[in-house]
Amino acid sequence: MIAHKTIRMTVNGTTYERSVEPRLLLSDFLRHEFGLTGTHVGCEHGICGACTIVVNGDSVRSCLMLAVQADGAAVETVEGLGTLQKLNPVQAAFQDQHALQCGFCTPGMLMTITDLIKKYPLASDAEIREGLSGNLCRCTGYEHIVKAVRALVRQPGSAP
Amino acid sequence: MTEVVTKQSAEEAALDERQTRPKNIGAKVKRTEDPRLLTGRGTYVDDRRTPDALHVAFRRSDHSHARILSIDVTAARAVPGVVAILTAKDLTEATPVHAESRMPSYYATPIRALASDKVRFVGEPVVAVVAESRYLAEDACELVEIAYDPLPVVTDPEAAVASDAALLHEEAGTNVLVQREFKRGEFETEMFAAPVRVKGRFRFHRKTPAAMENRCYLAEYDTGRDELTLHSSTQVPGIIRNALSEALGMPGHRLRVVAPDVGGGFGGKASLYPEELLVAFAARRLGRSVKWTSDRMEDLTATSHGFDEIIDAEMGLDHDGRVMALIADVIGDVGAYSIYPWTCALEPVQVVSFLPGPYRIQNYRGAVRAVATSKAPTGPYRGVGRPISTFVTERLLDMAARRIGVDAREIRLKNFIQDHEFPYRIGSGIVWDRSSFTDCLLAACKAVDYEALRRRQAEARSAGRWLGIGIASYAELTGIGSRISVAPGMPLNTGTETAKIRIDTTGGVTAAFGVASHGQGLETTLAQVVADKLGVRVEDVRIIQGDSNAVPNATGTYASRSTVLAGGAATLAARIVRGKAFKAAAHLLEASPDELVAEDGRIYVPNTNKTTTYKEVARAVYLEMGRLPPEVRGELEATSTYDPVLGTTTSSTHIAVLEVDPDTYTVRLEKFVVAEDCGKLINPLIVDGQVHGGVAQGIGAALYEEVVYDQQGQILTASLVDYVVPAAAEIPPMHVVHMETSSPAIGGYRGMGEGGTIGAPAAVANAIADALAPLDIEINELPVTPERLFRLIEAAKSRTGDEK
Numbered sequence: 035m036i037a038h039k040t041i042r043m044t045v046n047g048t049t050y051e052r053s054v055e056p057r058l059l060l061s062d063f064l065r066h067e068f069g070l071t072g073t074h075v076g077c078e079h080g081i082c083g084a085c086t087i088v089v090n091g092d093s094v095r096s097c098l099m100l101a102v103q104a105d106g107a108a109v110e111t112v113e114g115l116g117t118l119q120k121l122n123p124v125q126a127a128f129q130d131q132h133a134l135q136c137g138f139c140t141p142g143m144l145m146t147i148t149d150l151i152k153k154y155p156l157a158s159d160a161e162i163r164e165g166l167s168g169n170l171c172r173c174t175g176y177e178h179i180v181k182a183v184r185a186l187v188r189q190p191g192s193a194p
Numbered sequence: 195m196t197e198v199v200t201k202q203s204a205e206e207a208a209l210d211e212r213q214t215r216p217k218n219i220g221a222k223v224k225r226t227e228d229p230r231l232l233t234g235r236g237t238y239v240d241d242r243r244t245p246d247a248l249h250v251a252f253r254r255s256d257h258s259h260a261r262i263l264s265i266d267v268t269a270a271r272a273v274p275g276v277v278a279i280l281t282a283k284d285l286t287e288a289t290p291v292h293a294e295s296r297m298p299s300y301y302a303t304p305i306r307a308l309a310s311d312k313v314r315f316v317g318e319p320v321v322a323v324v325a326e327s328r329y330l331a332e333d334a335c336e337l338v339e340i341a342y343d344p345l346p347v348v349t350d351p352e353a354a355v356a357s358d359a360a361l362l363h364e365e366a367g368t369n370v371l372v373q374r375e376f377k378r379g380e381f382e383t384e385m386f387a388a389p390v391r392v393k394g395r396f397r398f399h400r401k402t403p404a405a406m407e408n409r410c411y412l413a414e415y416d417t418g419r420d421e422l423t424l425h426s427s428t429q430v431p432g433i434i435r436n437a438l439s440e441a442l443g444m445p446g447h448r449l450r451v452v453a454p455d456v457g458g459g460f461g462g463k464a465s466l467y468p469e470e471l472l473v474a475f476a477a478r479r480l481g482r483s484v485k486w487t488s489d490r491m492e493d494l495t496a497t498s499h500g501f502d503e504i505i506d507a508e509m510g511l512d513h514d515g516r517v518m519a520l521i522a523d524v525i526g527d528v529g530a531y532s533i534y535p536w537t538c539a540l541e542p543v544q545v546v547s548f549l550p551g552p553y554r555i556q557n558y559r560g561a562v563r564a565v566a567t568s569k570a571p572t573g574p575y576r577g578v579g580r581p582i583s584t585f586v587t588e589r590l591l592d593m594a595a596r597r598i599g600v601d602a603r604e605i606r607l608k609n610f611i612q613d614h615e616f617p618y619r620i621g622s623g624i625v626w627d628r629s630s631f632t633d634c635l636l637a638a639c640k641a642v643d644y645e646a647l648r649r650r651q652a653e654a655r656s657a658g659r660w661l662g663i664g665i666a667s668y669a670e671l672t673g674i675g676s677r678i679s680v681a682p683g684m685p686l687n688t689g690t691e692t693a694k695i696r697i698d699t700t701g702g703v704t705a706a707f708g709v710a711s712h713g714q715g716l717e718t719t720l721a722q723v724v725a726d727k728l729g730v731r732v733e734d735v736r737i738i739q740g741d742s743n744a745v746p747n748a749t750g751t752y753a754s755r756s757t758v759l760a761g762g763a764a765t766l767a768a769r770i771v772r773g774k775a776f777k778a779a780a781h782l783l784e785a786s787p788d789e790l791v792a793e794d795g796r797i798y799v800p801n802t803n804k805t806t807t808y809k810e811v812a813r814a815v816y817l818e819m820g821r822l823p824p825e826v827r828g829e830l831e832a833t834s835t836y837d838p839v840l841g842t843t844t845s846s847t848h849i850a851v852l853e854v855d856p857d858t859y860t861v862r863l864e865k866f867v868v869a870e871d872c873g874k875l876i877n878p879l880i881v882d883g884q885v886h887g888g889v890a891q892g893i894g895a896a897l898y899e900e901v902v903y904d905q906q907g908q909i910l911t912a913s914l915v916d917y918v919v920p921a922a923a924e925i926p927p928m929h930v931v932h933m934e935t936s937s938p939a940i941g942g943y944r945g946m947g948e949g950g951t952i953g954a955p956a957a958v959a960n961a962i963a964d965a966l967a968p969l970d971i972e973i974n975e976l977p978v979t980p981e982r983l984f985r986l987i988e989a990a991k992s993r994t995g996d997e998k
Contacts, residue, residue: 136457140232166923
């Protein structure tokens with residue numbers, strides 16, 4: 035076994051220090067070390083986007099990063115959005131528009147959209163679809179997800 | 195009540211109307227599942243934290259067909275953290291499971307946790323390494339040494355039929371695991387007499403369900419009680435429980451299968467898998483909890499594939515475009531094993547069962563052979579057989595329409611079974627009840643403004659553009675009752691569903707069912723039904739499902755059955771519970787039960803101040819001594835089992851509008867319209883979502899998705915880079931129109947979980963053929979990749995070149 039390495043990471047606002055195997059995936063680190071199982075692992079090769087989280091302000095695939103690569107980073111996961119009692123605007127839009135079915139791709143979608151709406155105007159459906167194209171959903175056919183994003187960007191001040 | 199209920203009387207339905215003020219059925223109720231799933235608090239199997247659980251990694255076959263000569267696990271066993279390594283030799287006490295069928299000439303292949311003696315497809319599990327973590331198990335797996343003696347691969351289903359072909363299962367004596375033929379009318383003479391005959395060889399390539407959650411199994415074992423709970427990402431917990439009982443020789447009351455949140459299934463999680471058997475077996479053998487989480491490569495190589503048929507079909511018509519006869523021969527490539535419990539007959543036989551579709555085609559012959567090949571087993575995939583039957587019949591109709599010179603819409607209108615002809619038995623013996631065949635087509639045409647679209651197409655054509663409009667109509671049998679097997683010849687009843695509704699001492703309502711939601715939102719839709727029928731609020735109802743312990747026969751969710759069967763059972767049970775509560779309430783209110791109305795949890799006599807609540811009634815029944823006489827203090831509980839006997843007919847027309855890029859040969863879908871009749875809608879949001887998702891999978895099947903094996907039987911599409919699941923940019927805007935013709939089922943519901951995938955491939959294929967009509971190109975092979983289109987177009991151009 036290779037020597038462990040100590041890393042510091044801020045996860046949803048709290049800073050942790052942990053000793054990890056260098057080969058440990060960031061997705062597994064979040065799920066197993068902190069029980070943040072909202073980050074789902076769908077393909078482990080960077081295509082499906084289910085494991086998308088936000089690292090230092092950018093959406094990334096947590097299955098394509100090692101935990102040690104996130105040493106010193108600020109990480110946001112779906113658990114850092116709204117709560118069961120008070121969904122944040124992105125989550126609420128998803129519920130209002132029925133933009134989720136099985137829910138497995140949903141956390142990755144939410145984190146991608148959280149990043150997208152901060153950075154892009156998403157003025158047309160084509161732009162929204164392009165923005166979502168790194169996240170696969172097998173249930174919804176995307177229609178209601180596009181509708182949820184459209185509702186979000188048209189609603190002033192809705193960005194979380 | 196002990197009997198199974200097959201229908202309700204008009205008086206009973208009227209009683210519900212009188213005694214409740216329904217406000218949820220038909221409403222866009224927000225899903226109760228959503229808050230947990232949106233906040234990352236869902237619990238999929240892999241999310242479950244079981245202390246000290248061991249992890250399994252499988253060493254899988256890298257041969258298509260080979261004899262196992264030896265397995266050396268010495269080096270793997272020495273890896274720190276490895277607890278056990280299992281091969282078929284360690285599993286001799288586990289009984290193989292067989293998918294039984296009543297069909298003559300059928301061979302049920304034995305299903306084992308690990309390959310013994312032979313491997314029959316790339317990806318078949320051979321060795322299970324059990325270790326303290328998944329990382330360590332995978333490390334050790336690499337060190338397992340397996341020596342194989344390669345046998346002839348069996349990859350071409352047509353070659354596999356030959357008498358000298360290598361046999362996958364020697365005991366079967368053939369690779370044809372089952373064959374079937376449906377015949378009706380004078381198909382030969384009518385075909386011969388038909389002035390217009392169109393035919394083709396159609397190829398629908400293999401797909402895979404590719405649910406976003408890979409399969410995951412966790413067996414928790416209580417050594418003291420010899421009790422095992424399998425947490426499984428399955429659609430069919432009760433069916434898996436039955437299989438485990440057989441394989442492990444354990445009675446069902448010490449076995450429980452729980453499907454918690456499940457990340458999509460689409461049929462891929464509706465069968466028993468070797469990995470489920472292994473995990474359960476290993477847990478019991480080792481006295482520890484054991485878990486396996488599939489990776490995506492394992493999912494793409496070893497989860498059941500779908501479809502994969504070659505169809506030679508011919509249609510004969512009169513000069514007006516009325517179909518006189520339809521004849522088809524189908525070869526289904528079913529892969530290496532006959533999947534449990536559905537059998538390998540399910541998918542290919544369903545193709546010939548549904549080829550006549552919603553049309554008056556009385557002269558019909560459909561023959562099918564299910565052929566074993568050294569590929570992953572096929573199983574149910576959304577639509578099962580009908581995406582293929584619809585593709586073939588709808589293509590033939592369009593080919594005929596073009597030959598005769600009638601419009602694609604007109605030829606369908608001429609051939610639809612008419613409203614006065616229901617119930618109608620089609621050539622394969624399937625019976626349609628009244629459903630909006632004609633109205634769906636008209637509504638879909640109206641929604642796209644068909645005439646305007648044809649005018650636009652004419653303009654586009656004269657400008658040299660390839661714009662196409664594709665129509666596909668179909669009917670499907672849903673909510674199937676006990677009269678018909680969901681899978682042909684399967685001796686397993688899936689035609690009943692049970693609801694157990696109870697009100698506890700606090701007034702809480704719990705309703706348990708045998709279904710297993712994996713994205714359909716059944717926790718919401720069934721709560722809507724229970725709430726309306728009891729007269730409580732949706733949030734007052736807790737739905738239990740996805741658990742073999744929920745009801746004695748919890749078969750699960752598949753075959754577009756859950757709303758029809760569970761909705762009916764919920765209606766029956768809720769009526770009985772309401773009746774019991776009304777008797778108690780009548781005492782409390784000094785009224786007659788007949789005067790009472792239940793609404794939002796209140797029970798009252800209208801236009802009086804006599805009012806109480808379910809909560810108050812529950813308290814009086816269970817907790818308050820002496821408040822009620824013994825005859826009304828029975829438990830506020832009922833169990834009802836519903837059987838719709840034949841099932842219901844769902845119908846639909848899909849219209850695709852698209853354009854083919856003349857430079858890249860890519861297909862750009864502009865819009866997609868669905869008009870469908872699923873009877874009474876319970877939750878329109880959820881129904882739309884189901885249709886959208888199904889259509890997207892159908893578009894994937896038509897344009898992008900294909901499982902490819904090479905001639906050595908190696909799978910070339912073992913990642914999501916190679917197996918292309920469409921993303922948002924590939925899917926067009928969709929519009930869904932609903933017809934609500936009431937069905938014969940209780941509540942008037944029809945099943946609708948699969949339909950999107952049934953119509954879309956045919957609509958897209960017809961639209962591409964329509965776009966390329968100036969080149970006289972037929973689309974007979976799906977998916978239509980740019981490469982296939984390039985070849986077709988090049989061939990057509992050289993053909994016209996030759997003619998000139």
